[in-house]
């Protein structure tokens with residue numbers, strides 16, 4: 001497995017990472033045993049970058065605990081990224097953004113405990129909080145870095161102004177935002193990342209499973225699967241996206257690879273500072289996805305992909321797309 005640098009502070013990770021979100025949320029009920037086995041298989045295959053968040057356990061730590069247990073025998077060989085920025089204290093009252101310094105400190109201590117580690121390699125703000133100046137957020141993460149609890153600072157779904165202000169207080173190593181053959185909007189931020197020397201993590205690089213050939217009509221997913229309400233699965237968009245993925249499938253087959261491998265190789269090919277973090281609950285799919293690191297896309301392949309999906313997929317990536325500030 002090749003490695004890539006994220007930012008200029010020293011963070012280096014496998015070219016393909018692994019996202020644990022789907023093990024406990026978003027895509028219907030998961031299986032913890034298979035989840036742990038999948039994480040371990042990813043490590044055996046050379047993945048050393050694991051992405052979790054406070055949110056993925058709805059404040060109970062379930063996702064971070066699962067990851068921490070799975071990696072305890074090789075914790076020192078890997079990079080663990082987690083995220084703060086929500087108020088999940090009383091879900092009966094709903095949940096919202098909370099990047100106040102006291103909450104950031106509390107989430108850091110909880111994440112350290114749940115993960116069973118003494119340092120968080122990457123600590124991301126999960127969403128920009130309009131009620132808290134980003135300088136205060138960056139300053140709080142800086143304190144955590146100075147205290148040895150955090151190594152690198154990341155932002156998720158942030159816009160240029162936020163990135164610049166944060167970076168002036170505590171250098172940002174990485175921005176994480178959705179990016180895939182379907183979702184290209186974030187390309188407009190690449191010049192800022194290049195100017196400031198910030199790496200990029202592509203989340204949902206398989207379009208939440210659409211760019212695999214395995215998408216089903218929305219109402220066939222589990223009751224609590226978020227894809228039931230994803231605009232890309234809405235009638236009209238769904239059929240156009242299926243047709244595009246079928247055409248990608250023809251291209252992939254001609255190259256002797258699969259659609260997920262084509263999709264991940266495309267992300268890797270865009271910039272050398274991009275690391276995709278696909279998620280899967282199954283060991284065999286991790287093997288398939290990880291092998292994408294060795295796929296070479298030719299200029300002719302890129303041109304063929306561009307012809308199929310010139311600017312991305314059909315339909316927005318959320319019912320309410322986060323606004324970048």
Ligand SMILES: NC(=O)c1ccc[n+]([C@@H]2O[C@H](COP(=O)([O-])OP(=O)(O)OC[C@H]3O[C@@H](n4cnc5c(N)ncnc54)[C@H](OP(=O)(O)O)[C@@H]3O)[C@@H](O)[C@H]2O)c1
Nearest residue numbers: 019020021203204205206207208209212260278279280281
């Ligand atoms: N910062 C943020 O706000 C944010 C938001 C969303 C996600 N993320 C991060 O990004 C990670 C990945 O995103 P994601 O899980 O939303 O989307 P994704 O990686 O684009 O897609 C995951 C879906 O694709 C399916 N899949 C994966 N590999 C496959 C293969 N080879 N063949 C067929 N199906 C395959 C998975 O199903 P199976 O499990 O059945 O294989 C799962 O349903 C998350 O785990 C999380 O860490 C961050």
